[in-house]
Amino acid sequence: GQQLNQSPQSMFIQEGEDVSMNCTSSSIFNTWLWYKQDPGEGPVLLIALYKAGELTSNGRLTAQFGITRKDSFLNISASIPSDVGIYFCAGQLPQGAQKLVFGQGTRLTINP
Amino acid sequence: KAGVTQTPRYLIKTRGQQVTLSCSPISGHRSVSWYQQTPGQGLQFLFEYFSETQRNKGNFPGRFSGRQFSNSRSEMNVSTLELGDSALYLCASSFAALLRINNEQFFGPGTRLTVL
Numbered sequence: 001g002q003q004l005n006q007s008p009q010s011m012f013i014q015e016g017e018d019v020s021m022n023c024t025s026s027s028i029f030n031t032w033l034w035y036k037q038d039p040g041e042g043p044v045l046l047i048a049l050y051k052a053g054e055l056t057s058n059g060r061l062t063a064q065f066g067i068t069r070k071d072s073f074l075n076i077s078a079s080i081p082s083d084v085g086i087y088f089c090a091g092q093l094p095q096g097a098q099k100l101v102f103g104q105g106t107r108l109t110i111n112p
Numbered sequence: 113k114a115g116v117t118q119t120p121r122y123l124i125k126t127r128g129q130q131v132t133l134s135c136s137p138i139s140g141h142r143s144v145s146w147y148q149q150t151p152g153q154g155l156q157f158l159f160e161y162f163s164e165t166q167r168n169k170g171n172f173p174g175r176f177s178g179r180q181f182s183n184s185r186s187e188m189n190v191s192t193l194e195l196g197d198s199a200l201y202l203c204a205s206s207f208a209a210l211l212r213i214n215n216e217q218f219f220g221p222g223t224r225l226t227v228l
Contacts, residue, residue, distance in 0.1 A: 102156070
């Protein structure tokens with residue numbers, strides 16, 4: 001099936017550092033979404049991107065919809081302990097199915 | 113406002129059995145989507161229901177089915193369980209159909225199914 005390549009798979013950083021992760025695909029997507037999942041919980045939507053080139057911020061989070069529509073990145077500035085978790089990208093294919101395809105996730109660990 | 117609720121939270125079944133999972137969306141939401149999450153395959157879309165109709169379906173075998181009731185509550189059924197069906201099953205609700213502009217999707221905590 002369709003695949004999103006999300007990297008890195010894991011990150012170990014110091015509190016206060018900036019974080020960057022991205023997703024790429026050989027397919028074109030209509031929509032890019034970024035989610036965060038805490039242990040034992042469902043994913044929570046962080047940012048939604050609907051237009052190629054769109055750059056959107058949500059507090060310390062910034063995400064961009066790549067101009068080619070095949071990639072997206074998420075940046076977290078000045079990381080804090082509660083940023084720990086697994087971050088997923090998801091893309092919506094332009095074909096009629098409207099199904100979501102998810103990346104494999106980036107596990108973020110923060111050393112205080 | 114209550115969030116998305118899923119029951120049961122944990123379930124243990126044996127191969128060959130069938131299982132029904134339930135999802136109650138946020139009040140007023142009409143779209144319910146189901147996802148399977150496993151360590152190996154990650155998060156995969158199963159299907160979406162909107163106003164009691166299945167709108168979209170992922171690449172899962174016919175053993176996976178669902179339905180939605182007039183109050184927007186949804187059930188997912190898996191028949192003839194296989195070991196590989198062990199996973200966290202998540203449902204998510206939204207007001208409008210999946211992925212309309214500015215239509216945020218809220219996830220429930222999931223049902224963890226273990227097949228022995």
